Amino acid sequence: MIEPTQKRISDAIIRRLPRYYKQLCDLEAAGVDHISSQSLGERLEVKASQIRQDLNSFGGFGQQGYGYPVSDLKTRIAKILHIDKQWRVVIVGAGNIGKALANYGEFGKEGFEIAALFDSSPSMIGKRVGNLEVQDSKTLAEYITKNNVDIMALSVPQNAAKELMQIAEKTNVGAVWNFSPADIFSPNVIVENIHLTDSLMALSYHLGNKEKQ
């Protein structure tokens, strides 16, 4: 068994790994022992050769002719993605998106603990959202430092994002999961953007071109 190598892995591969992982979870739940790259590829519309190449970039998996052992591969991908540990998440912004994130049960299953929810609006502070009580954003920095928060999810308006990034940098939070429309960068904090409107615009591009044909 070869340990995952430390070389630079492309973003495209990192984006495919969660999809492989999810399929492997489904296969394991269905009692499937082994799966070929061919079958896995058909379920995901990814070429078998692509899957083999992706997994090879982390060292070797599986054995030629036998396919991949489902549970083992699942566990190893979880390890590569570091979802075998527990990450502590706080959500900042208890608007529609923030509430949806707070109530989304899937994250807990994958090791992401939604520990707290913050908002700056007096009308929201103290309200309950799911199991959480909305806390005052003024106490955010202190909370992060005291509670070893790993990830800050930002579901705030564009103009609030910058100040919150400063808090993220100051408190050494590891990563920001950004739902605000702001374009955010930081040399010290990992940023993962979910720009909903951008995604709709990309869809619109394809839709408009399809209609023209």
Add this chain to the structure above:
Amino acid sequence: MIEPTQKRISDAIIRRLPRYYKQLCDLEAAGVDHISSQSLGERLEVKASQIRQDLNSFGGFGQQGYGYPVSDLKTRIAKILHIDKQWRVVIVGAGNIGKALANYGEFGKEGFEIAALFDSSPSMIGKRVGNLEVQDSKTLAEYITKNNVDIMALSVPQNAAKELMQIAEKTNVGAVWNFSPADIFSPNVIVENIHLTDSLMALSYHLGNKEKQ
């Protein structure tokens, strides 16, 4: 002025265009007339040469030495993205994410009209979410056909996604904006996936590797 060419544009470029567009909207609102690729690049952490190359792939914009005319470029990118028209969207699934989408005011501004919200649960049907009354999913196909729906947003559990994709194909809806965890493909329908858990896992990958260093 050169018209946008019809050659195949890479997905990476299509993903950057909404970011350019958003910056140009902000610049226009701030009264800026012209902007160089250099300044635009600094605001977006994209290389100036990348921006010039991206925009060149749609024909020529701007004039060497003068920078890009902000309003004109904004309008032309809107046209390329087809957000200069109105798209009709229905949301299927009135859970947390569906409600957040229904209440998210940004979409309307960019030409995406949220026309209706559907759910299959008797406890949700008839309830109000923002300006919409939740309709019975059983009437979805009929609604789409009668109202020329362009985009179906899916915020349903994984097991419901497949059946809804069949409705999308049957009713000739143009595109599906998929928030369900299901991996969805279709030869006829454009699919844009927002897999929240996958995004968190990609973030986890980087976070775990950062901690190891």
